[in-house]
Amino acid sequence: MKIGELAKRSGLSAHTIRYYERIGLLPVADRDAGGRRDYDADILVWIAFLHRLKTTGMPIRDMRRYADLRAKGDHTAPARQQLLRAHRENVRAHIADLQAALLVLDTKIDTYVAAEKRTQNHDDRDARNPAGARTARLGRD
Amino acid sequence: MKIGELAKRSGLSAHTIRYYERIGLLPVADRDAGGRRDYDADILVWIAFLHRLKTTGMPIRDMRRYADLRAKGDHTAPARQQLLRAHRENVRAHIADLQAALLVLDTKIDTYVAAEKRTQNHDDRDARNPAGARTARLGRD
DNA sequence: CCTTGACTTAGAGCATGCTCGAACCCCTAG
């Protein structure tokens, strides 16, 4: 498979694929007779895994470390495992953080909904004071 | 409160506080007699909220939009609510993504653990073939 | 044979979000 097809299949651009090779995330590709990169289909599995790591916030330097270990052979398995364990903990912590934020957002949205209702009632019964003090809290945050 | 103290209390650096003011995330601060920024304590609440938005992945341009709406007064409340709803959905989606990734990581880590055990047994019973084919899969990803 | 289009390289440029340096000002305590 040439770089253009790999780009289509992996979702990366050809530019990005070359970039990833340059920085050591992808193995140096084999070349065909004309000197073009020629990929084996299983590179897609590795790219998908890299994508997972990326979307879960692993910086490229850590992905490189993992890739380097992988390239060094089986005896680096414990180190790779350790890397993944550390990353898993980061992801866990991140999820916890996001869940806490979700509560805050929900509360805040509820506040807006409640204020909306108050304004509604207010307008219904007292249209002469549409910017009344009872809704002034909305401007605070 | 002067900028140095706000920096300590908010966790932002004074540099960052000025930067946030410049780009419109923080309101233009009042000045004291000597022309220095003088803050009211409740700016901390706003900064904490910004921090939430930031750690949940909202780009600065969206935070600015929210800040701008806030500055325009109560009638922008529906727009702000809408912004937060959209953000909440992003956060939800992000959480789902991370949870899926967590499963992948757990599976992968388990694979390493299992391979380790196999190597262990193998070494115990057949120390002449420590790099045997049964663990070669480890180099694949 | 010649055009077309995908490929090659090195290196510049961009978007985001800070982070820092330089040069200067001003208040307070010793």
Add this chain to the structure above:
DNA sequence: CTAGGGGTTCGAGCATGCTCTAAGTCAAGG
């Protein structure tokens, strides 16, 4: 009154992760 430790502005610089340009090579179809 003078040194120190804030503060001020403007603008450059940095880290990350791409993204694109320029100039050129190469293979295949009309």
